[in-house]
Amino acid sequence: MLAVECDKAAGFAELTLDGAMTGDEYAKVISAIDDALTRHDKLNLVCVLRHFGHVDWSIWPKDLVFHATHRNWMKHVAIVSDMGWVEPTMKVFAPFYAAEIRCFPLAKLDEARAWARTGSITRAAD
Numbered sequence: 001m002l003a004v005e006c007d008k009a010a011g012f013a014e015l016t017l018d019g020a021m022t023g024d025e026y027a028k029v030i031s032a033i034d035d036a037l038t039r040h041d042k043l044n045l046v047c048v049l050r051h052f053g054h055v056d057w058s059i060w061p062k063d064l065v066f067h068a069t070h071r072n073w074m075k076h077v078a079i080v081s082d083m084g085w086v087e088p089t090m091k092v093f094a095p096f097y098a099a100e101i102r103c104f105p106l107a108k109l110d111e112a113r114a115w116a117r118t119g120s121i122t123r124a125a126d
Contacts, residue, residue, distance in 0.1 A: 001016075001017070001018050001019050001020070001021075001025065002015065002016070002017050002021045002022070002025040002026060002029060003015070003016045003025070003029075004016075004028065004029040004032045004033070006032045006033075006035070006036050008035065008036045008039055008040075009039075010044075010117065011036065011039065011040035011042070011043050011044060011075075012043065012044045012045070012046075012116070012117055013032065013033060013036060013043050013044075013045050013046075014045070014046040014047075014048065014113070015029060015045070015046070015047045015048065016048040016050065017047070017048070017049050017050065017051070017052060018048075018050040018051050019050075019051050019053040020053035020054040020055070020056075021053070021054070021055045021056060021059060022056050023056045023058045023059055023062075026056070026059045026062065026063070027062075030062075030066060033070075033073070037070075037073055041073075042072065042073055042074060042075040042099075043073060043074060043075065044074075044075050044076045044077075044116045044117055045074050045076070045077045045078070045116060046077075046078045046080060046109075046112055046113055046116045047077065047078070047079050047080065048080045048081070048106075048109065049079065049080065049081035049083060049086055050081070050106070051083075052083065071097070071098065072097075072098045074097060074098075074099035075099055075100070075119075076099065076100050076101075076102075076115065076116045076117075076118075076119050077097075077099050077100070077101040077102070077116065078101075078102055078103075078104055078112035078113070078115055078116040079101065079102070079103045079104070080103075080104045080105070080106055080108070080109050080112045081103070081105075081106065082105055082106045086103065087103040090103055100119065102115060
């Protein structure tokens with residue numbers, strides 16, 4: 001399941017992947033992102049990767065086109081996952097994007113959301 005929640009007014013989107021991804025789910029995410037980009041040049045983004053399942057093969061060419069045509073649409077990107085391969089993979093691909101990208105464990109989802117929205121983390125006083 002791939003889902004998206006957008007706060008178009010704030011220029012913020014949160015994607016959640018938990019299992020298999022269908023072409024229809026992918027199309028809804030792209031539509032929501034493109035709609036938000038009508039109001040903002042760049043979006044702040046949280047990607048919550050709980051479980052990576054089967055990806056419908058029709059998505060791969062569409063995703064390549066999306067990334068080729070949307071090179072500079074992200075400002076802050078928080079990748080949130082407990083899957084061990086995610087952070088090293090993000091380190092490989094991060095230089096290809098004009099965005100600040102950070103990885104967080106699932107236990108720090110709220111911290112990731114705060115950082116993605118503002119670019120900083122506010123900590124409670126000790």
